[in-house]
Amino acid sequence: MATATPTSTPTPQAPAVNRLNRQLPDYKGLPSTLCAGCGHDVITGQIARAYWESGVEPWSLAKLSGIGCSSKTTAYFLSKSHGFNAVHGRMAAIAAGVTAANRRLALIGVSGDGDTASIGFSHFLHTVRRNVRMVYVIENNGVYGLTKGQFSATADRGSVRKGGVDVNESYPIDCCALAIEMGCSFVARSFSGDTKQLLQLLKAAIAHPGMAVLDVVSPCITFNNHEGSTKSYKFAKAQEDPLHEIGFVPHFEPMLVDVDPGKTKVIDLPDGGKITLTKLATDYDPANRAGALNLLAQDKIERRFHTGLIYHNPSPSLSFIEQMGMVDEPLATLPQSSTRPGREVLEQVMESLS
Amino acid sequence: MATATPTSTPTPQAPAVNRLNRQLPDYKGLPSTLCAGCGHDVITGQIARAYWESGVEPWSLAKLSGIGCSSKTTAYFLSKSHGFNAVHGRMAAIAAGVTAANRRLALIGVSGDGDTASIGFSHFLHTVRRNVRMVYVIENNGVYGLTKGQFSATADRGSVRKGGVDVNESYPIDCCALAIEMGCSFVARSFSGDTKQLLQLLKAAIAHPGMAVLDVVSPCITFNNHEGSTKSYKFAKAQEDPLHEIGFVPHFEPMLVDVDPGKTKVIDLPDGGKITLTKLATDYDPANRAGALNLLAQDKIERRFHTGLIYHNPSPSLSFIEQMGMVDEPLATLPQSSTRPGREVLEQVMESLS
Amino acid sequence: MGTATEIAPSAAATYTGETIVNDLVIEVATSNGTGSQSANLVLMRSIFRMGVPVGAKNLFPSNIQGLPTWFTIRANGDGWIAKRVAPDVFIAMNEESVEDDLAKLRPGAVLLLRTALKGFLKRNDLIVYECPFDEMVKDVDVKLRKMVVNMAYVGVVGWLLNIEMEAIDAAIHKQFAAKAKAAEINVVCARKGWAWAAEHLRKKDPFLLRRLDKTKGKIIVEGNNATALGLTFGGCTFLAWYPITPSSTCAEALIDYLSEHRKDAATGKATFCAVQAEDELGAIGMVVGAGWVGARACTTTSGPGISLMSEIAGLSYFAEIPAVIVDVQRMGPSTGLPTRTCQGDMLKAYYLSHGDTKHILFIPKNPKEAFEMGSRLFDVAEHYQTLVFMMTDLDLGMNYWMSDRFEMPTHREDRGKVLTAADLDRLGQFARYKDVDGDGICYRTLPGTDHDLAAYFTRGTGHTERATYTEKPADWQRNMDRLARKFETVRRELPPPEEDLTGSPVGVIAYGTSDEAVAEARHLLRLEEGLETDYLRVLALPAHVRVKEFLSSHRVTYVVEQNRDAQMRAIFAAEFPESASRVRSVLHYSGDPIDARSVVEGIVKQEKR
Amino acid sequence: MGTATEIAPSAAATYTGETIVNDLVIEVATSNGTGSQSANLVLMRSIFRMGVPVGAKNLFPSNIQGLPTWFTIRANGDGWIAKRVAPDVFIAMNEESVEDDLAKLRPGAVLLLRTALKGFLKRNDLIVYECPFDEMVKDVDVKLRKMVVNMAYVGVVGWLLNIEMEAIDAAIHKQFAAKAKAAEINVVCARKGWAWAAEHLRKKDPFLLRRLDKTKGKIIVEGNNATALGLTFGGCTFLAWYPITPSSTCAEALIDYLSEHRKDAATGKATFCAVQAEDELGAIGMVVGAGWVGARACTTTSGPGISLMSEIAGLSYFAEIPAVIVDVQRMGPSTGLPTRTCQGDMLKAYYLSHGDTKHILFIPKNPKEAFEMGSRLFDVAEHYQTLVFMMTDLDLGMNYWMSDRFEMPTHREDRGKVLTAADLDRLGQFARYKDVDGDGICYRTLPGTDHDLAAYFTRGTGHTERATYTEKPADWQRNMDRLARKFETVRRELPPPEEDLTGSPVGVIAYGTSDEAVAEARHLLRLEEGLETDYLRVLALPAHVRVKEFLSSHRVTYVVEQNRDAQMRAIFAAEFPESASRVRSVLHYSGDPIDARSVVEGIVKQEKR
């Protein structure tokens, strides 16, 4: 049961079963083969929990990923969901096909900073542009973990590579800013070390009726956790600066506590769910696009690292599926009677060509 | 000779020869095979003129392009420069290799909105990120001209396709905003119908010591010049709203007229050239990154269309070549004595492996 | 609209010389973007309406407006309508190309020369009719003149060759079906041409057309349309594409057909989804995503596109995801010539991707087959859970072909081995990559299947029968062997080749659009050289065992291909090495469609060696 | 550091049973990310220091930490050091794999079993030494214990097999050259293992190592390093790459070598440029851009990468731009097994891209050749103005190989036919695609050449000799024919195959890393079956005419390949069809490197049929 108080939004006390009568283990996956302590594993845990708490049927979800340590994690949660660990960088494009084929499927995509910001950059941005309804998680560690620690395009300028010789000269890509620029209506940043926030953001993203991009700083213990890295656990822990305390109340649960409108902003989602944003140090309005871009620009300059719901468009544009004007029934299971025009149609076409 | 007056910056009276004693025809190319009236041809003319007026040796320039009507135009100017009409969407990546191989080469890349914002999107953005020194011209007509008029990713929402049936549902990509987001230090927008402005912008871009992105609205007469298009000549002509009157004084020419500092801002370039921006209706500061992004965001919402120098970073970061710490001599012509280490080096390596 | 009664009789009425009836090639040289395409189609269709078999090839430049374009029409009473070089009647309209054009004409050819170009005529071995086409239409509104001047040559050539004015009328109305006004003006101009010719010309050439009844029930259609129609009737539910000549019109026709004929009757909503992707990588990614979920998903592309799709093609093969690629081949390598035809992707598509990958290829010879195969592609892709190519080419895709009417598919769609929730209940278990039936084809479930057993994990890396990750050598090899077994199942089940056996020791093999030219070449070989040949046409790859038998039972087999590197022959050599030494090649790779004469010469030269 | 005098004598001192000297395979099962790699290399290098030929294969998982990994060392006095299956001595350290590991051992194998795992032992047909490795290092700082426990087994096995302690010491110091402290601790732990063994074990197995002098002057090196060194000495000036296993360490080694040895002496500035690209498309794009301008440009990749590079590979071929791709092959198709070896890209790389495209392939067998070929790649690419592949594989690239020392290249670099401004002055004209010398290779100018005649226009579409645009069929075909001619020039000039002819009617052909196993297999065939064989090793494609002659002069030729689809054989069949029927395949595609026994069995089985 979710609660929302004016001052804080505690993680709900986990019930033994969710609204589908399923237990948390129904949302787990195979044992992880990542390095002990990898940030990605923490995210995996929160994803499982978020779907459990959101009461999503595992079979109604598809898990998509590219290639990388991060992309492997789709095997480590929700074993009862179909998973597709595809090729490096193309997951976002694949997602568009998946949702088109069965509009009823819920979708989560897990990617890495290499997978998303380098090889898959164009697909990522175009999929944002299409507004494919999905939760898109970038497990951002500033390196290519699986290929042993090369800088990724999100590595900050001046970051030092493990071993201490190489310094990154390149301008870092901010996937949040880019997503906003491409019209994304739900853009969040989080940190694998802040599981409480991450869980709420994931649940809100699941409820979001469009593409939700979560850029989660997720330290690579093996290759990017040293002094001089701006994606190390220590650095992130020290620098993380939440914009607000975020809570989420799904549509099927009552909002238990009264909210102090001066301190907590409530965002109503189309499905009846609610996001609560409780003010911390300063006021932050995630509905202000320019403000969000400014924040991110300043963060880049000042090496700050804000987390929370960076941008949320309360009146998002049509999702990809909606734009397409398709029948309600999934295309995947349409019978021949719906997909083969009648003989008279062929006759008519033949006539026009004769 | 360039002049700059407080109120206007007229196109300089073309001398018969430039500072290299070359005439304009030395900067021309083969006859165009584009449709009569195509915006691209106008840009071609201004490119030739800009290099002529800038006194660049044709042989010291390389012309790069992808595939498309726009990309063909590299054959229509500067026949005495090496040209590379490569494959669709990869020109920006190729440019990085070209500049690395010969750091003394000046570079111009001509691309289309399809070539840049769809298939070549990631390369474009990563090349911006690398800050490859080049003039990057996007001949933006909102359609794929060469493949007969499909919408491109820069087509505005609600644009109508020729013939009148299809309406574009997709969120448009603004290459200027994206370039700024990726750290570009010279971002301009222009219109093929505004040759005066375009010429000055091109000359400034040539002098810019980093990547200069010019997004030039260039109507496709054949497929996107109808009612309902926001890239038609008529629409662009009516909607174009210059941010300032721009002038350019190359380093080898004196600044002839005094400038009214209240009205005209002068930007000093590292090579001694000067950009003059004379105020029009409202004040606009191209050095303000947030302001530039805001302008573009508002333009998108309000369907406005501002032209001029949208963003200019007076202290840009190192260019790609500078980051690479290479010798001054072009890599392409290094002799074997520079590129084959001595026998003792091999001995030493062998020793370490024994 | 005027009636035929006002019309002067054609040249045939008074001509008394030697005649060549219903056997000619007309070529028209114009400039693209001038509307000449309409006039040329009217010309083609007029002949078609006269019941005379007709074929047409359009040679156009890779730009949008203003460069030379040549349209060739072959009319042949015996039905030989493949490309034939050296036109009999040439209509010179375009100044830019006229010098070359005239130089290349065969001696004795008929030339209709636009008056403005008469200065370019330097030869006296042609039968020349100088025609002031521009003069003929000078009364027409100046804005339209550039377009309708083309209709004037239709009228002139109609009079000259005895094309019936009714047929021309009807063809014009067909061409401008939606635009009555335009139709009217064009009719007027065609008649002006006719009238001018009747008044000023005296026929000096032998070529005549006369009504036959050999086109009844036939249609005229571009292959890309036929493919699109096949995909529509084949149950396509998903298209992702990126524009590229010469495939774009296939995707566009598909979208048109789907939009018109595949809306739910009750709601008006679409039973399909069509997306213009950001590039070919995105397009094939979407297709594979959709195919994984169970959509009948395809993309259309050409050479550069298949190169870009290579990696994901391997994913489709290895993770066993149905997908369909229509490759409308253009002249490669590299960007190549987008407006020229080729069969240059055969080897490349067959083996597309790194590692040990192979794919199914269908190779239609004409629009009817493009339709029929097109309507089967999804069945095949879903049945074998793999990538299926349809290899057409620019010649088929973008030229207008006379064709038999397409027949309504009667087969039930084949969705392959898909387990539903009910199946899973019944079975109580599911192993995605287990070869239950011994044919190498396993069972799959679709994402979204309401059952806790349904889920499996798809990956392009090593997997066990239960779809879990493995790096064990034995697991890997077992899976690869099963995939090879599946491919042999495919080989057995794909359509057998088409054969025409005469008992000759000399075999000819061809595929796709070479068929017509090869048929004619065999006819010529018989007539001119007394050389009887056996013929086999490959309809699909992997090649059927009949190909092996054909190769091994002929002294020599000529494989006719429209590429430089004998790509199909390379595939045969790899798969049927025992006969490799008896195979020879006839290759055509100029970008023009292949013609019978080239085939004849290619064979005769080698037979004489 | 202690001296050898403190050391107890090895088992050999007191052992009196049957012996097998200098012929054994040791396999160590550990978990990756535990530092066992160092211990295994020390073991390998100790044997190497004893002058005994040694080979090693590391079988590691595609993750970073915590999964099973196996390291196999083969020591053989006769120099047979290819992979051999069924180890003689097995060191079981890893709980996760131990059950399988023990089950797979051959009867009579020697097992060093970590005490903690002794519960897993279910067999009694092994020679078992239970070893409390953890106990041996219990005094070491807890943080290091996981690492150095591996050094304990080095000590134990050293004592058991009579590896000299001096050799172990030296190997440890080599391994930890930069870290004296670590070296010290490791030495201590190895000695602890040795001492424990001396005290507690009694030798029950026959395997012994004894000093030889067969490794003098040799080195130990990974193929990727060798390639990188070759590229460095070959004058590489540009590298663009995208990380992918197993090629990443090649690019990284190249960057290291360049950074260290290719700085201008005066300025300290780099005579090269190395870029990590956004993806493989970007990488090959940059390479082609740099090659066009005249840099000696390369990229390194593996299967998925070459798929993505397909389109631009065709550009390089067709626009004739020098470029080099090092393909370190891994197990495909699709993402496949990144940490397993294969020769699965041969056919794919050879024909990479759509249309009629072909490329030059170099195929080194070992590090020395990787170095030598690597140092020639830019010469070849620039000479022929085209794309050149070097096809290595994971086995070569990432395993440690004993090798002869590399020799300083003495050839002058070949920049190909490049015209300078002075040349242009002299010639007064320039036509980029004119075959002046009749070898199909034309002259080029580099962008930036200070001359008004220098410029030409490069494109992937149709071009004339003067590099202007053309769509004319004859121009296209002429250019394609010239490219084919150029490829035949290449064929004549590439290094001929290596041959070992005995006059036998049975031929064997192999390439790349199969060489060692095939050499051993031929030896075994001779010994065990009395079957003499002729041998040909292909060093490069297009295949030399000697390959054709070899194929046609043998009753049967076995082509040994590490792929499923007999890819090299397919190329031979296409190019030498006259002998295709006499070729058979021996194929190995489990992901493990090929071993002699598999080759023997493959041949014997078919010879007996």
Ligand SMILES: Cc1ncc(C[n+]2csc(CCOP(=O)(O)OP(=O)(O)O)c2C)c(N)n1
């Ligand atoms: C086409 C292709 N290129 C390269 C690779 C090799 N590769 C595997 S994962 C990876 C990068 C992973 O980085 P990231 O996406 O940040 O994931 P992480 O491992 O850091 O979680 C690369 C380059 C590949 N599998 N496919």
Ligand SMILES: Cc1ncc(C[n+]2csc(CCOP(=O)(O)OP(=O)(O)O)c2C)c(N)n1
């Ligand atoms: C890989 C590849 N895909 C598709 C094409 C076909 N193609 C040629 S140009 C073009 C788009 C051109 O659009 P744009 O870049 O906007 O240029 P424009 O013609 O509008 O100036 C396309 C899709 C191609 N040449 N290569």
Ligand code: SF4
């Ligand atoms: S290498 Fe880094 S990203 Fe990969 S599993 Fe280990 S800690 Fe995680």
Ligand code: SF4
């Ligand atoms: S099609 Fe459009 S973009 Fe292409 S040349 Fe014609 S007008 Fe220009």
Ligand SMILES: [Mg+2]
């Ligand atoms: Mg990463």
Ligand SMILES: [Mg+2]
């Ligand atoms: Mg465009």
